[in-house]
Amino acid sequence: MALIVQKYGGTSVGTVERIMAVAGRVKRWREQGHQVVVVVSAMSGETDRLVGLAREIQPLPEPRELDVLLSTGEQVTIALLSMALQAQDCPARSYTGAQVHILTDSAHNKARIRDIDGARVRADLDAGRVVVVAGFQGIDEQGDITTLGRGGSDTSAVAITAALKADECQIYTDVDGVYTTDPRVEPKARKLDRITFEEMLEMASLGSKVLQIRSVEFAGKYRVPLRVLSSFEEGEGTLITFEENAVEDAQISGIAFSRDEAKLTVLGVPDQPGVASRILGPIADANIEVDMIVQNIAAHEATTDFTFTVHRNEYERALDILRRTATELGAREVLGDTRIVKISLVGVGMRSHAGIASRMFASLAKEGINIRMISTSEIKISVVVDEKYLELGVRTLHDAFGLERAEVA
Amino acid sequence: MALIVQKYGGTSVGTVERIMAVAGRVKRWREQGHQVVVVVSAMSGETDRLVGLAREIQPLPEPRELDVLLSTGEQVTIALLSMALQAQDCPARSYTGAQVHILTDSAHNKARIRDIDGARVRADLDAGRVVVVAGFQGIDEQGDITTLGRGGSDTSAVAITAALKADECQIYTDVDGVYTTDPRVEPKARKLDRITFEEMLEMASLGSKVLQIRSVEFAGKYRVPLRVLSSFEEGEGTLITFEENAVEDAQISGIAFSRDEAKLTVLGVPDQPGVASRILGPIADANIEVDMIVQNIAAHEATTDFTFTVHRNEYERALDILRRTATELGAREVLGDTRIVKISLVGVGMRSHAGIASRMFASLAKEGINIRMISTSEIKISVVVDEKYLELGVRTLHDAFGLERAEVA
Incomplete structure (x- = not known):
């Protein structure tokens, strides 16, 4: 009982x-x-x-x-x-x-x-x-x-x-559980029997709407075993566990993506200490959440290029603020792009498996998909690509990492 | 304030x-x-x-x-x-x-x-x-x-x-207050500026739906001054007071009536002590509320006729029970009538004014309205008449007691 x-x-x-x-x-x-x-x-x-x-x-x-x-x-x-x-x-x-x-x-x-x-x-x-x-x-x-x-x-x-x-x-x-990716984008998406909490957190934060992210965080904090099931069909659903996936082949659990992204870039910012906080400070003050952040040394020495993403709803506001900051900082130019998406590989397995990132970039390159930004965490690699490549990118990665195959015990 | x-x-x-x-x-x-x-x-x-x-x-x-x-x-x-x-x-x-x-x-x-x-x-x-x-x-x-x-x-x-x-x-x-009677029945009905609690209780219990009777009882118990007003029009409404009406002319405050009545009669019940409780006991056991009760010595000596009223919804159930009781008691006959109504004069003034009842009966008689039952309390006289006389009866009494005239200070 x-x-x-x-x-x-x-x-x-x-x-x-x-x-x-x-x-x-x-x-x-x-x-x-x-x-x-x-x-x-x-x-x-x-x-x-x-x-x-x-x-x-x-x-x-x-x-x-x-x-x-x-x-x-x-x-x-x-x-x-x-x-x-x-x-x-x-x-x-x-x-x-x-x-x-x-x-x-x-x-x-x-x-x-x-x-x-x-x-x-x-x-x-x-x-x-x-x-x-x-x-x-x-x-x-x-x-x-x-x-x-x-x-x-x-x-x-x-x-x-x-x-x-x-x-x-x-x-x-x-829905009857957590899938390797959204079945509407990749019909070969497969329901997972289990997923770890960390993976579920990444999937939820990346727009997989099965569970509210706060409830996953809360469940993690109190170590509550969660199971996602369908109200309408019988089945075991997906168990969200604290144990890492012991299955050898499963370096990657799923592919998450988000269409709600917008990208902003300041080009030619004079490179001084504290430039990142001077750019992002006014954005944070306006209560706009920043997701990915990338800073490159620009071709012209002594200046830097700075790029970050925000929710598409916040794009106009962020652009306004950034233009003012750019003028103050004496930057060369401000660019923006709302026709981008983010695709992420999620899996605790990548901790112990080298070469995941290179396999990801190679598969995308083979299909001619240009990567605009890259960001990594311990169990996730995210890339920003042009909006038009969303479906192709997801399917390519789903195939490259063999996610349609059932896990083998 | x-x-x-x-x-x-x-x-x-x-x-x-x-x-x-x-x-x-x-x-x-x-x-x-x-x-x-x-x-x-x-x-x-x-x-x-x-x-x-x-x-x-x-x-x-x-x-x-x-x-x-x-x-x-x-x-x-x-x-x-x-x-x-x-x-x-x-x-x-x-x-x-x-x-x-x-x-x-x-x-x-x-x-x-x-x-x-x-x-x-x-x-x-x-x-x-x-x-x-x-x-x-x-x-x-x-x-x-x-x-x-x-x-x-x-x-x-x-x-x-x-x-x-x-x-x-x-x-x-x-509604904008308490009226001398229902204006849909008597267009000359007049709004009262004040009414006593006892009168309001009688009006409410007799089907005047302005206030829920429990709230009036409750207000009386805790001596809470109540006022009935309209949500839609401006006005002073009707104040329900603890003071008796000091106005000379106002022996009667209003005329209440109820269409929900049904009358049951047992004829020729052998007259023995306890006959009333033997008739009403089974009715009470069935949770049927009895309103008016009248007992007459019948023409045949040593037997009695017994009449009471119930809510029209309870009529069939009460009739069933009464027929069984009548057989047990050896009564001659059971009669019932659902085409009756009750009309009541209500007014604390009748306590100190003789002749109210006789004026009421005389006015009804003059219009050829036959009274089937009478019941009195300290501030109320109720009569049961044929359903078809409801409007005529209410208007006759409203006129006979001068209720259309405003109270004079």
């Missing part, structure tokens, strides 16, 4: 029929002898409907009141799912975030969980009940309702798993 | 535009120097929508979970109204029933308020904020969400008025 925390997102509970289906799935786990805590999101569309009502009143609604409003979405789902379980003769009881004391800080709309009191949940589990908890929400020390921000239900599930010392946190989504 | 509790029902907050209008009204009270607590219901239609979702899952949803579900309705309204106040530069803060500790018993769907902790509300008022509280809901000693049943927001408002020792509880509705 295991204690399992399951999380179902908005699509999985989007209609009364789907809520009944979730109840059936939960009931089967319980009938196999497991104790089950279920964390749910608002029914799909409900959060948008509520935000719409608020925006009719105030373009920027007061954060405290927005949380009071939005938290009703999950509260509706917990009540309906508990009824659906009871209708299938499965004892169940619902709790809001406040009722199980999901204590957060007071950062409304993006609160962080500090503590959870699991006593009430444990009492219900011991009494044979399924416990249904509202995700995404908590309560601060003043007793005010808080929310964790979009996707926060994953974080709630992980936090509850940690607080209860449960055996596994199962995240049910509309 | 006064401390005022205002309650707005579902129609008054039924759309974003109406919520903005309510905010404007609240703001004007505050600008006049008053402290204001606002109690709101769910937006009209929302409770029905939620009940509909629950019924799709379970025909009889579990009461605890139904309360978790329904309480979201008011929670949405408090957030939106607080935003609307803030959008109009009026500081405001919302609270759920749980957050201001509206402690109730655990009778889900029909809980009764036991206590309210006004400390948090008082602190906000002292800080210059309007406080917006969710009506209809509370929390029991286990921390479970409860609701007070339909119309419970009135009761919430009265309870909060009592807890805060506020100066007045204003109930905003879609």
Whole structure:
């Protein structure tokens, strides 16, 4: 018998029929002898409907009141799912975030969980009940309702798993697991049975939208075993583990990519100590996040070229700021490009395998794909290429590293 | 400066535009120097929508979970109204029933308020904020969400008025006050400036739907001054007072009526001690409420005729039970009639004025209206007449007691 925390997102509970289906799935786990805590999101569309009502009143609604409003979405789902379980003769009881004391800080709309009191949940589990908890929400020390921000239900599930010392946190989504890359780009993409936390973090931060990155970080911090599964199909999903992949052939777990990139370059900056911080300081002050950073000594000596990437939404703002900085620094020219993408190889295996980077660059070169920027970390190599090469680049690398082949034990 | 509790029902907050209008009204009270607590219901239609979702899952949803579900309705309204106040530069803060500790018993769907902790509300008022509280809901000693049943927001408002020792509880509705009778039946019906609590209780219990009877009882118990006003028009409304009406001419305050009546009669019951309880006992055991009761000695000596009224919805069940009882008692015959109505004169003035009853009976007789049953209390005389005489009866009495004339000081 295991204690399992399951999380179902908005699509999985989007209609009364789907809520009944979730109840059936939960009931089967319980009938196999497991104790089950279920964390749910608002029914799909409900959060948008509520935000719409608020925006009719105030373009920027007061954060405290927005949380009071939005938290009703999950509260509706917990009540309906508990009824659906009871209708299938499965004892169940619902709790809001406040009722199980999901204590957060007071950062409304993006609160962080500090503590959870699991006593009430444990009492219900011991009494044979399924416990249904509202995700995404908590309560601060003043007793005010808080929310964790979009996707926060994953974080709630992980936090509850940690607080209860449960055996596994199962995240049910509309995909059946984590893939070597996006199957819409590479039809030969293969579902992974397991992936390490570090790899999952890189995949999530690179735009693989299966899990919210905060929940993965949180799970890593508290060493909570996570599993991603489909709400709609049977299957084992993908287990996110703390053990490194023991499989020889698997130097690379997957290929992530992001279309949301934009690149900015300052050419001919007089090269003095502190030039990088003088360029990036004003960008950071404007709350613009910088991703990749590359600095080259330019052809003309005593000057340097400086390139970095930002989210495409921030491009115009960043360009404005950079032009002003460039003038101050006496730089020659500012260039920008929004028609670029980032492709990344991710895998803990590359730690112990040399030659990954060169194989990557060679495969891309063979297809005539020009690399604009390179950045590496211990388990990731990212390249920036022209937007038009996204699909070709992903497929080329997927093939070059043999990702379509099943792992061999 | 006064401390005022205002309650707005579902129609008054039924759309974003109406919520903005309510905010404007609240703001004007505050600008006049008053402290204001606002109690709101769910937006009209929302409770029905939620009940509909629950019924799709379970025909009889579990009461605890139904309360978790329904309480979201008011929670949405408090957030939106607080935003609307803030959008109009009026500081405001919302609270759920749980957050201001509206402690109730655990009778889900029909809980009764036991206590309210006004400390948090008082602190906000002292800080210059309007406080917006969710009506209809509370929390029991286990921390479970409860609701007070339909119309419970009135009761919430009265309870909060009592807890805060506020100066007045204003109930905003879609009518502009309490009338001498239903203006749809008697166009000459006149709005009353004031009415006593006892009269209001009788009016409410007789089907005048302006206020929920429980809230009137509650207000009477805690001596909370209530005022009924329109959400849509300006005006003083009707004040419900503890002082008896000092105006000479006003023996009668109003005429209430009810179409929901049904009459049952047992003829020729052998007259023995305890016969009334033997007839009504099985009716009470079936949880059927009996309203008027009349017993006559029948023409045949040693037998009695026994008549009582029930709600029309309970008629068939009551008739079944009564037939069985009649057989056991050896009664001659059971008769029933659902085509009857009850018309009542209500007024504290009748205590000190003789001749009210005879004037009432004479006026009805003059119009050829046959009285089937009579029942009296200290401030009310009720008659049962054929359904077809409802309008004629109400108008005749309204005229006979001069109710269309304004009260003279």
